[in-house]
Amino acid sequence: MRLFLILCSVLGATVAIADPLPSWNNIESKEKIVSFVDEVTDPASAHYVTPDDRIAVFDNDGTLWAEQPVYFQFVFAMDRLADLAEQDPSILTTPALEAAAKGDLAAILEGGHEALIEVVNASHSGTSVDDFQAGVAQWLETERHPGTGLPYDQMTYQPMVELLRYLRDEGFKTYIVSGGGIHFMRVFAEDAYGIPPEQILGSYADSTYKVIDGSPTIIKAPGLAFIDDKEGKPINIERTIGRRPILAAGNSDGDFAMLDWTTSGDGPRLGILIHHTDAEREWAYDRESPIGKLSDGLDQGPDKGWIIVDMAQDWSRIYTGAN
Template sequence: MKAVLLSGLLSVSAVFAYADPLPSWQDADSKARIIDFVRSVTDPQGMDYVTPADRIAVFDNDGTLWAEQPVYFQLIFAMDRLSEMAEADPTILSSPVLEAAAKRDVQAIAEGGHDALIEVINASHSGTSVDAFQVAVEEWLNTAQHPETGLNYDAMTYQPMVELLRYLRDEGFRTYIVSGGGLHFMRVFAEEAYGIPPEQVLGTYSASTYETLDGKPAIVKSPGIAFIDDKEGKPINIERTIGRRPIFAAGNSDGDFAMLEWTTAGDGPRLGVLIHHTDAAREWAYDRESPIGKLVDGLDKGPDMGWVIVDMAEDWKRVYTGSD
C-alpha cells in the first residue's frame, strides 16, 4: 500500500515538474530560449546560477503587457475624463486642444505633438488627490470598452505575458513594471492584472504637493511632469528605485531599447525579450512606421545582442486574457 501511495505521489510530482509553464506560447524557439534561460539561472548546480536577490525582471507595459492601439489607453482615459469634467464645468475646455480632446479627436491631439499631449494630461490628471484620481481610474476600467475589440481595457492584457510573469515569480524572480505610462494610473490595476504590487511599478509621474483636503492630509497631483520614464529614463529610474541591474528585460518598442541594452550589457547570464507586433488578424501589425510603439533599433540591433524577438503571430497561441 505504501509503495502504491509513494508511486502515486511520484507520478503527481513528475506531472508538476514537467508541466508547461507557458501554455499560451507555441513550442518554438522563443519559448525554448526563455525557459532555457530561466532554468540556467535557477539551477544551483549550474554555472549560470543567479541568487534570488539578483533575479530581477523588468517589463514595459504598453504594447508589452497589454495592447496600445490605436492610442495609449491612458490617453483614452484622459479624453473620457476630460469630457466628463467638461459636462460639469465647460470652462475647463480653455483651448482648441482641450476641446478636441473632449470630443475624442485623437488626430488633432497627435498633430499638436508633445505639448498637446501634456496639456490634455495636465487638465485631466491634476488638481486632485492621488486617491481620488485612482478611484476615477478604477471606475473607468470597470466600465470603459475598447472601440474595436469591445473588451474592457484591462481584459486586453496579453495572456502569454501574464503566464511569463507568473513563471518568473514561481522561479524566484521579482517582477517590475517599468513603463512610460503614468505611475498612479498603472498602480490601480497592476496587481490584479499582473500580480505586480504597486511598489514594484515604475512609471512617469507628475509634480505633486502635500496638502490638507477636507481636513485630511493628501498627496495632490499638480500640473507638469516631474519625470518621464521612457527611453534612457528607464534604466535611470531602475537604478534609482530598484538599486540592482535586472537580468531579464522585456519591451516592444524603441522606447524600451535603452532598458534592454543596459540590462543585457551587465555581467553574467542575461536575457532581453522584444514583443514584435505581427498579428493583424488577432491584434495589430506594426513596427517601423508606427507612431505608437515604433520599433526600428530593436529589430535591427536586438538579434546581434542575443535578444529574443517574439513574433506575436507565430509564437502566441492566444493573445488577450479576456478572449479565447
C-alpha cells in the same frame, strides 16, 4: 519543478509536468526563455543567480497589454476631460482640449507632443491621488475598447501574464517599468499581473502635500516631474530598485535603453522584444508606427542576443479576456 523531475526519474515514475507557458507555441522563443530560467535558478549551474539578483523588468504598453490605436491611459484622459468639461466648459481653453473633449484623437495627434501634454495636465491634475485612482477604477469597470469590445484591463497579453507568473514561481521579482503614469498603472497592475504598487516604476507628475479639512492629502499638480521612457528607464531602475535586472522585456525603441543596459551586465542576461506582427488577432506595426515604433530593436536586437517574439507565430492566444 526541477527537483520533482529528478525524483520522478529516480523513482521511475511517468508523470505529466504542467507547461509553465501554455500560450507560447513550442518554438525557439519559448525554448530560449525556459532554458535561461533553468540556467539561472539551478544551484548546480555555473550561471546560477541568487534570488536577490533575479530581477525582471517589463514595459507595460504594448508589452503586457495592448496600446492601439493610442495608449489606453490617453483614452482615459480624453474621457475624463469630457466629463470635467460637462461640469465646467471654461476649462477648454485651447484647441487641443476642445478636441479631446469631443474625442477627436486625430486633431490632438496633429498638435504633437504639446497637445498631448495639455490634455494630460488638464485631466490628471487638481485632484487627490485617491480620487484620481478611484476615477481610473470606475473607468476600467465601465469602458470598453472600441475595436475588441473588451474591458481595457482584459486586453492584457495572456502569454506575458504566464511569463510573469512563471518567473515569480522560479524566485524572480517582477517590476513594471513603463512610460505610463504610476498612479494609473497602480490601480490595475496587481490584479492583472500580480505586481504590487511598490514594484511599479513609471512617469509621474508634480504633486503637493496639503491638509484638507484636517486630512493630509497628496494632490496631483500640473507638469511632468519625470518621464519614464528611453534613457529614463535604466536611470529610474537604478535609482529605485538599486539592482541591474537580469531580464528585461519591451516592445518599442522606447525600451531599447532598458534592454541594452540590462543585457550588457555581467553574467547571464536576457532581453525580450515583443514584435507586433498579428494583424488578424491584434495589430501589425513596427518601424513606421507613431505608437510603439520598433526600428532600432529590430536592427540591433538579434546581434545583442535578444529574443524577438513574433506575436503571430509565437503566441497561440493573445488576450486574457478572449480565446
